[in-house]
Amino acid sequence: MRARRLVCRAVGRVExxxxxxxxxxxxxxxxxxxxxxLISAGTETALYSGTHIGFSQDSPxxxxxxxxxxxAGVVQAVGGAVTAWAPGDWVVAYAAHGDWAVCDVRTAKxxxxxxxxxxxxxxxxxxxxISAVGVRQGQVALGETVVVLGLGLVGQFAARLAxxxxxxxxxxxxxxxxRVQVAAEAAVRAFNPDEIDVGQxxxxxxxxxxxxxxxxxxxxxxxxxxxxxxxxxxxxxxxLGSPRxxxxxxxxxxHQKGVSLIGAHARVSGHAQTVRDPWTRERNLELVLRLFADxxxxxxxxxxxxxxxxxxxxMYERLVERPRDFLxxxxxxxxxNA
Numbered sequence: 420m421r422a423r424r425l426v427c428r429a430v431g432r433v434e435x436x437x438x439x440x441x442x443x444x445x446x447x448x449x450x451x452x453x454x455x456x457l458i459s460a461g462t463e464t465a466l467y468s469g470t471h472i473g474f475s476q477d478s479p480x481x482x483x484x485x486x487x488x489x490x491a492g493v494v495q496a497v498g499g500a501v502t503a504w505a506p507g508d509w510v511v512a513y514a515a516h517g518d519w520a521v522c523d524v525r526t527a528k529x530x531x532x533x534x535x536x537x538x539x540x541x542x543x544x545x546x547x548x549i550s551a552v553g554v555r556q557g558q559v560a561l562g563e564t565v566v567v568l569g570l571g572l573v574g575q576f577a578a579r580l581a582x583x584x585x586x587x588x589x590x591x592x593x594x595x596x597x598r599v600q601v602a603a604e605a606a607v608r609a610f611n612p613d614e615i616d617v618g619q620x621x622x623x624x625x626x627x628x629x630x631x632x633x634x635x636x637x638x639x640x641x642x643x644x645x646x647x648x649x650x651x652x653x654x655x656x657x658x659l660g661s662p663r664x665x666x667x668x669x670x671x672x673x674h675q676k677g678v679s680l681i682g683a684h685a686r687v688s689g690h691a692q693t694v695r696d697p698w699t700r701e702r703n704l705e706l707v708l709r710l711f712a713d714x715x716x717x718x719x720x721x722x723x724x725x726x727x728x729x730x731x732x733x734m735y736e737r738l739v740e741r742p743r744d745f746l747x748x749x750x751x752x753x754x755x756n757a
Contacts, residue, residue: 420519421438421440422437422519423435423436423438423518425731426484427466428482429482430468431469433467433486433732435728443496443498444501445498445523447500447501447524448497449496449498449527450494450495450496450519451494451519451521452492452518452752453491454491454492454538454752456489456490456516456517456542456749457487457546457747458487458735458748458749459546460745461571461573461638461660463486464739466481466486467735471663472661487514488514489543490514490515491510491532491542492512492538493508493510494509504524508531509532509536510529510541511541511544511545511704511708513529516731518728528700530701530705533708533709534712535712536708536711539749540708540718543572543722544704544711545704546747547704547707548700548707549573549576549659550576550659551703552659552684552685553573553577553634553657553683554580554584554634555688556682556683557632557657559586559632560584560585560586563630564586564589564590564624564628564629565578565581565630566633567636568593568637568642568645569636569638569660570598570601570636571593572747574593574598574636574659575598575601575720576707576721577659578605580716582605583716586632589608590607590608590609590621591608592609592612592617595743597744598743598746605720608624625651629651629652631651632650632654632656633646633656634657634659635660636660637660638660638661638662639662640666641664643666643668644672647680650676653676653677653678655681656680657683658680658683661684688700722747723745724748724749725748727750727751731750734748
């Protein structure tokens with residue numbers, strides 16, 4: 420059977436690559452029929468536009484590269500050595516955008532969707548797992564004030580997960596009214612910095628203590644000095660958005676208040692499970708799925724656009740040109756790969 424997956428061949432050029440799926444999977448393979456896949460607006464558009472940090476380093480060429488790593492679908496066939504999966508299982512997998520995916524269970528990451536969790540939520544959970552890294556690195560505790568700078572998809576999840584962890588208040592900041600509205604509907608105290616003095620507002624809400632945790636989720640390094648200003652004494656500033664570029668900061672802002680500046684790239688959860696740190700990438704994503712299942716985490720407003728596969732090229736252009744217009748962008752495969 421012929422299938423297709425999305426490949427970025429060069430900066431500004433994506434195409435569907437055809438590949439063959441064998442009638443009988445190899446012993447360790449799982450074949451998944453796609454229902455939907457989520458575009459990672461940060462990583463994927465950075466690769467597409469040539470702005471990914473890897474382009475500026477002395478490293479092998481990053482392109483061509485398959486795009487996508489949040490695919491939800493139904494297991495159709497399994498190899499003879501596969502015991503954990505069976506045809507009919509609903510799953511989410513780290514797999515490229517495509518109408519089908521072939522996953523080697525020895526290396527690929529696959530999660531089972533709990534009952535009552537939709538395919539859309541499954542695809543979203545991959546991004547939620549990334550945001551969970553920021554909340555964990557910030558060691559968010561019950562009753563602490565958390566400020567999230569940037570309410571794109573990663574920031575939206577970070578704010579919701581901080582609330583689930585018991586933070587109060589959780590304050591979200593973004594220039595774009597639709598993002599502010601979506602966060603506010605999830606019980607985040609969300610503000611547009613064009614309309615309010617954020618520092619004054621955080622000070623008023625905390626009786627001058629400022630925030631215990633500030634999560635920078637824009638990926639814009641110019642925001643980091645503001646994040647340091649919003650942190651209170653002994654505060655933690657978490658870099659969750661992937662900052663591309665450089666910025667000048669006043670080190671006294673860190674020194675004088677005893678602020679911790681913490682990196683939270685997704686790879687910091689890529690370790691094997693240990694007693695001291697059991698929260699691996701796998702467990703973070705499993706948690707997001709469980710929170711969706713029991714209603715502790717809402718996906719309300721997180722999908723802003725649904726597209727057909729044929730519209731993918733145009734969508735990447737729009738994401739580069741007007742990122743403010745988008746949150747989650749879902750490619751819908753159901754009906755295209757029957």
